[in-house]
Amino acid sequence: MSTEPLFIHVYDCLTGETTEREMTLEEVAEREALIPNAPDVPDPE
Amino acid sequence: MTFPSFSVGEVLRAQDMNAVGLWQVASTSFTSSPGVEVQNCFTSDYRNYKVLINVFGNNSHNLQLQLMTGTNTKDNAATYDRWGFFWNAGINNFNMVNDTQQFVVNYFNAAANYSTADLTIFQPNVANVNTITNQHSWSGDSGLATWLDHSKRSNSAFTGLYIFPGSLGAQRITGNITVYGMRNS
Numbered sequence: 001m002s003t004e005p006l007f008i009h010v011y012d013c014l015t016g017e018t019t020e021r022e023m024t025l026e027e028v029a030e031r032e033a034l035i036p037n038a039p040d041v042p043d044p045e
Numbered sequence: 046m047t048f049p050s051f052s053v054g055e056v057l058r059a060q061d062m063n064a065v066g067l068w069q070v071a072s073t074s075f076t077s078s079p080g081v082e083v084q085n086c087f088t089s090d091y092r093n094y095k096v097l098i099n100v101f102g103n104n105s106h107n108l109q110l111q112l113m114t115g116t117n118t119k120d121n122a123a124t125y126d127r128w129g130f131f132w133n134a135g136i137n138n139f140n141m142v143n144d145t146q147q148f149v150v151n152y153f154n155a156a157a158n159y160s161t162a163d164l165t166i167f168q169p170n171v172a173n174v175n176t177i178t179n180q181h182s183w184s185g186d187s188g189l190a191t192w193l194d195h196s197k198r199s200n201s202a203f204t205g206l207y208i209f210p211g212s213l214g215a216q217r218i219t220g221n222i223t224v225y226g227m228r229n230s
Binding site for chain 2: 006007008009010011012013014018021023028030031032033034
């Protein structure tokens with residue numbers, strides 16, 4: 001699991017504002033859990 | 046047909062823009078980001094949406110997508126299927142089902158070789174009927190390849206989308222994303 005802070009780029013259409021938000025530990029864990037399920041993408045090479 | 050007319054200074058509402066056609070609901074640029082949320086872009090104002098993405102990374106990798114509910118709750122359920130083909134020298138078929146994320150496009154590691162994705166998301170704000178079609182290109186070191194894919198199934202009325210590198214670690218993405226609402230009719 002990554003140890004450095006990770007900041008997601010956020011655009012909110014309601015406010016028109018762009019912010020950076022630090023990923024929570026739960027979000028990082030969710031992302032890490034997704035990786036094994038990443039599709040095996042065909043390589044154009 | 047009758048074309049709409051507007052007064053100088055008039056505030057145009059969703060129903061006014063529906064008389065025109067595409068309406069840009071979101072546009073944002075991001076640099077070296079581990080993920081990008083576009084919140085509250087899907088509403089009942091428009092039925093179908095066009096999403097255009099230009100992207101490259103600090104490393105070559107895959108761009109993924111999840112739809113969101115509420116403010117930024119990710120759809121982590123296995124609701125993303127994928128059927129389609131890509132071609133370069135030949136034509137290749139593929140199918141993947143029950144993914145927890147939607148593959149969007151491969152990307153390369155230089156701005157000069159940015160990748161593109163053109164997604165049409167049908168009725169994302171209506172439960173049980175969501176469909177995504179995806180046409181995208183990868184301009185890597187040997188030229189351009191193009192895919193056409195299709196994804197379908199959802200249980201929720203979605204409000205936003207989340208794009209991110211297929212691996213968290215040190216993967217970062219740079220580019221821009223624009224979301225357009227299409228007129229209701």
